[in-house]
Amino acid sequence: MAIHFYCPLGHRLVVPDARAGKKGRCPVCNQLVITPVPNPQPSGKSKEPSPLVRQEPEFALDDILTGELGLDDELR
Numbered sequence: 001m002a003i004h005f006y007c008p009l010g011h012r013l014v015v016p017d018a019r020a021g022k023k024g025r026c027p028v029c030n031q032l033v034i035t036p037v038p039n040p041q042p043s044g045k046s047k048e049p050s051p052l053v054r055q056e057p058e059f060a061l062d063d064i065l066t067g068e069l070g071l072d073d074e075l076r
Helices: 061-069
Strands: 002-006 012-016 023-025 032-034
Antiparallel strands (some): 002 012, 023 032
């Protein structure tokens, strides 16, 4: 079976299944293309949360802006 798709400039391409997910060049316009994967399957690996932990800032920006704008007198 073959994979049918279009290059970025609209040229119709037909490539063998073995090229799925691989880079190549359009033979007409020489544009870089990545052959699509027809039916991608999930890897089965469990998705773990990002190792980056969201940290709260040490100061409250609202408090700083309120003081700078002189709004704290209006709120009291």
